[in-house]
Amino acid sequence: MIGRFRFMDEQPVNLDGFAIEDMTLGLIAFGSHSDPSPSLVIDDNGVVIELDGRAAADFDIVDSFIAAHGIDIDSSAQAMALDDVEFARLLVDVNVTRAEIVRLAAGATPAKLAQVLALLRPAELVIAMTKMRARRTPSNQAHVTNRSDDPLLLAADAATAAAFGFREIETTVPVLGDAPSNAVAVSIGSAVGAAGVLVQCSVEEALELELGMAGLVSYAETVSLYGTEQIFVDGDDTPWSKAFLTSAYASRGIKMRVTSGGGSEALMGAAEHRSMFYLEARCVALARAMGAQGVQNGGIDSASVAGSVPGGVRSLMAENLMVMVRNLEACTGNDALMSESDVRRTSRTHPIFIAGSDFVCSGFGSIQRYDNMFGPSQWNSEDIDDYLIMQRDWTVDGGLRSASEEHVAALRRRAAEAVRDVYQWLGLADFGHSWVEQAIDAAGSKDVPAADLMVPLEASRIIRQSGVTMLDVVTALDACGYTLEASRLLDMLHARVKGDYLQTAAIFDEDMNVLSLVTDPNDYAGPGTGYEVIGERLVEINNVRQQRSVGQLRAEQAQGFSAALRVIGRAGIGSDPTEVTIGVSAATGRHIWTTLSGLSVVDVLDELLAGLEEEGCRGRIVRINDTVDLGMIGLSAARLSGSGIAIGLQAKGTALIHRRDLSPLANLELYSVAPTVTAELYRALGSNAARHAKGATPEPVRNPYSDMAIEARFHTKVVSLVAIERTCLDPTLGPEELELQR
Amino acid sequence: MTTARSGRDSQSVTLDSVRLGEVGIDDVRIHPDTLEYQATVAEAHANPQLAANLRRAAELSSLADAEVMAIYEALRPRRSTATELEQLAQSLSDRGAIRNAALIREAAQTYERRGLLADPTT
Numbered sequence: 001m002i003g004r005f006r007f008m009d010e011q012p013v014n015l016d017g018f019a020i021e022d023m024t025l026g027l028i029a030f031g032s033h034s035d036p037s038p039s040l041v042i043d044d045n046g047v048v049i050e051l052d053g054r055a056a057a058d059f060d061i062v063d064s065f066i067a068a069h070g071i072d073i074d075s076s077a078q079a080m081a082l083d084d085v086e087f088a089r090l091l092v093d094v095n096v097t098r099a100e101i102v103r104l105a106a107g108a109t110p111a112k113l114a115q116v117l118a119l120l121r122p123a124e125l126v127i128a129m130t131k132m133r134a135r136r137t138p139s140n141q142a143h144v145t146n147r148s149d150d151p152l153l154l155a156a157d158a159a160t161a162a163a164f165g166f167r168e169i170e171t172t173v174p175v176l177g178d179a180p181s182n183a184v185a186v187s188i189g190s191a192v193g194a195a196g197v198l199v200q201c202s203v204e205e206a207l208e209l210e211l212g213m214a215g216l217v218s219y220a221e222t223v224s225l226y227g228t229e230q231i232f233v234d235g236d237d238t239p240w241s242k243a244f245l246t247s248a249y250a251s252r253g254i255k256m257r258v259t260s261g262g263g264s265e266a267l268m269g270a271a272e273h274r275s276m277f278y279l280e281a282r283c284v285a286l287a288r289a290m291g292a293q294g295v296q297n298g299g300i301d302s303a304s305v306a307g308s309v310p311g312g313v314r315s316l317m318a319e320n321l322m323v324m325v326r327n328l329e330a331c332t333g334n335d336a337l338m339s340e341s342d343v344r345r346t347s348r349t350h351p352i353f354i355a356g357s358d359f360v361c362s363g364f365g366s367i368q369r370y371d372n373m374f375g376p377s378q379w380n381s382e383d384i385d386d387y388l389i390m391q392r393d394w395t396v397d398g399g400l401r402s403a404s405e406e407h408v409a410a411l412r413r414r415a416a417e418a419v420r421d422v423y424q425w426l427g428l429a430d431f432g433h434s435w436v437e438q439a440i441d442a443a444g445s446k447d448v449p450a451a452d453l454m455v456p457l458e459a460s461r462i463i464r465q466s467g468v469t470m471l472d473v474v475t476a477l478d479a480c481g482y483t484l485e486a487s488r489l490l491d492m493l494h495a496r497v498k499g500d501y502l503q504t505a506a507i508f509d510e511d512m513n514v515l516s517l518v519t520d521p522n523d524y525a526g527p528g529t530g531y532e533v534i535g536e537r538l539v540e541i542n543n544v545r546q547q548r549s550v551g552q553l554r555a556e557q558a559q560g561f562s563a564a565l566r567v568i569g570r571a572g573i574g575s576d577p578t579e580v581t582i583g584v585s586a587a588t589g590r591h592i593w594t595t596l597s598g599l600s601v602v603d604v605l606d607e608l609l610a611g612l613e614e615e616g617c618r619g620r621i622v623r624i625n626d627t628v629d630l631g632m633i634g635l636s637a638a639r640l641s642g643s644g645i646a647i648g649l650q651a652k653g654t655a656l657i658h659r660r661d662l663s664p665l666a667n668l669e670l671y672s673v674a675p676t677v678t679a680e681l682y683r684a685l686g687s688n689a690a691r692h693a694k695g696a697t698p699e700p701v702r703n704p705y706s707d708m709a710i711e712a713r714f715h716t717k718v719v720s721l722v723a724i725e726r727t728c729l730d731p732t733l734g735p736e737e738l739e740l741q742r
Numbered sequence: 743m744t745t746a747r748s749g750r751d752s753q754s755v756t757l758d759s760v761r762l763g764e765v766g767i768d769d770v771r772i773h774p775d776t777l778e779y780q781a782t783v784a785e786a787h788a789n790p791q792l793a794a795n796l797r798r799a800a801e802l803s804s805l806a807d808a809e810v811m812a813i814y815e816a817l818r819p820r821r822s823t824a825t826e827l828e829q830l831a832q833s834l835s836d837r838g839a840i841r842n843a844a845l846i847r848e849a850a851q852t853y854e855r856r857g858l859l860a861d862p863t864t
């Protein structure tokens with residue numbers, strides 16, 4: 001194999017699996033030959049007797065439930081008769097309201113909507129998603145888990161996730177028995193971080209319901225739906241059991257959504273030769289039929305199956321849009337990691353990120369990849385800064401906000417201490433000092449060797465046996481002095497009584513207002529409408545902790561001040577033929593003391609002088625005060641030089657060799673990439689300038705190569721440094737001679 | 743004012759009352775009337791299925807946790823015979839949970855056709 005291909009094969013994307021389309025295995029994103037043509041026959045009693053090519057007698061359990069509950073008879077004739085292309089155009093037409101699409105879609109069968117949405121190109125998916133999502137304000141969900149179910153670390157990480165702006169936190173367990181402890185710890189941590197953060201603990205259906213009934217979690221999501229009967233039954237459920245479960249959650253005032261995702265049926269080997277998108281269209285229709293308020297989809301655990309086939313990533317986004325079109329809350333995947341390639345995973349998320357979604361990720365791994373008990377996410381703790389900066393780049397609200405180190409440190413301490421105190425008060429566990437301190441500081445569970453795996457298991461056993469409810473947790477928090485957190489968790493219990501957050505796409509803002517389809521409906525109708533990043537939220541998104549002002553840079557530079565470099569008078573014209581001048585820029589030795597490579601200006605001058613001296617020349621430093629242009633600085637200095645040769649040096653470190661008879665932009669040698677110039681290279685530049693002065697042959701010096709994003713790293717600094725240089729210009733001053741004490 | 747399932751005004755459930763031990767779990771549970779109200783809101787926002795779900799939930803709100811969990815279990819594949827599902831539906835219907843009873847009867851019919859009932863001989 002040739003080098004080019006050996007090299008290409010080593011790239012991370014080639015660790016991903018790519019499948020040739022295979023309809024028999026369901027390995028096809030859109031349009032399998034076995035997908036039915038849309039059809040709908042309704043008898044005189046309003047009963048659906050044929051659905052997508054299947055007669056009632058042959059309905060499987062999914063067909064049966066959709067036929068009985070999922071088709072709006074009033075709009076069905078119009079929806080089914082509408083040409084697919086016409087229907088698709090309505091989705092991107094800003095003059096057609098969301099409500100009108102929702103009305104039509106309610107009467108469309110799964111196969112009909114699958115055909116329509118398959119027509120939308122990627123940019124059209126973005127527009128349609130912008131218009132069709134239920135809630136106006138976008139949001140995001142975090143995973144908070146760890147390998148040891150460490151309650152202190154869970155609490156600290158939940159508080160951290162809340163500080164970064166996540167409005168839902170999903171936890172789960174490596175050890176099922178730990179679930180009650182995890183639910184309590186994450187609830188406490190989230191309440192420390194912010195008011196109104198929803199918490200779920202994803203475990204087996206019955207246990208999850210039990211946790212919900214005890215008030216230990218505030219929403220549920222892991223209620224899985226599948227597009228074929230076989231997989232549904234393999235999952236030990238039916239549409240009726242799941243519909244009942246949906247009502248069971250609502251009966252306790254608990255928000256819930258269901259989970260599905262293209263590729264799951266193929267992954268489990270029973271796709272019935274159908275395309276992933278058609279099967280998902282059945283799941284979404286079923287979710288609506290059951291009365292769930294929302295759906296988590298976009299592949300989820302099978303995202304990489306969809307990602308392995310042509311058009312698969314596109315189909316994942318189309319699935320999310322399908323949910324929105326059915327007037328449901330969309331929690332849009334970007335959950336399980338679907339590629340080893342940073343480029344690919346960003347590409348998969350980006351259109352959804354810019355369109356905006358009820359929850360951009362149905363699980364942003366806010367913790368370490370190794371601590372994510374769902375498996376690594378599409379986005380993980382190492383990506384939080386990237387995500388915040390992407391929001392800033394595009395002026396897009398992806399649901400996150402910056403948080404300062406001091407703020408997060410204080411929250412982590414309070415969260416860990418609150419769990420320690422509550423667990424002690426409730427008789428669940430005693431935590432030692434070092435465990436608490438390790439959890440506060442930890443970037444992940446590997447930093448908490450003090451964690452004892454038996455503690456969460458024992459705490460969970462006591463919680464279940466003694467029937468600890470969220471009221472007991474509130475009581476304990478209050479008794480231990482955590483009044484704010486006690487009232488925040490009590491507010492979450494109040495929310496269950498009011499029931500407003502049972503409506504579609506509900507989250508709480510930090511004042512406990514419900515934002516939902518009802519209270520915060522998406523009103524996008526083209527430019528100038530819909531959700532806009534403005535006001536405080538704009539400031540929050542723009543002010544990332546990494547940004548710097550010229551003033552801050554000036555203060556940093558001032559710290560490098562050296563008394564060794566000083567002005568000794570006006571610079572005259574030299575006559576010594578061994579003299580080489582070093583022309584420095586106006587800010588050199590005034591406001592700029594450190595070059596972009598990190599060397600001090602004084603050290604750079606010292607190297608240049610030493611290089612000149614090695615070749616028997618003498619250097620003289622002159623400051624050119626009337627230009628910021630390095631060519632002009634070098635030429636002006638050369639005109640003062642006894643040999644007619646000069647070195648030009650900008651304070652930021654860019655350097656060249658010039659001669660008095662050349663034009664300003666011509667020069668003999670140039671070090672253009674200041675951040676990569678080393679002390680040795682400056683010395684070599686000095687030597688070469690001396691050789692030019694003597695008429696000897698200079699040694700060629702290459703600019704050092706770097707694969708750094710030099711411009712990304714330094715251009716903002718360069719802008720500031722040049723601005724500082726410009727403020728130092730004073731043409732009336734004339735050139736000054738400087739002395740370097742060595 | 744929102745009334746909890748216990749009949750208590752939700753506003754009176756404060757941290758002080760929790761501190762005094764005057765709050766029970768029914769004081770932080772949703773009242774069926776509230777679920778009915780939320781159903782009308784869902785209907786007004788183009789989701790009659792969500793409304794139907796909330797009305798089924800209203801019926802379930804008066805059932806004990808254990809019974810709710812037991813019904814869920816009974817509806818899972820091959821857990822119940824047709825007779826058992828009918829008895830369950832009847833028992834719910836007798837207590838006014840007619841929507842849930844209808845859902846269970848519908849399940850029983852489909853389970854029979856699709857072979858998802860429990861084998862009565864085992």
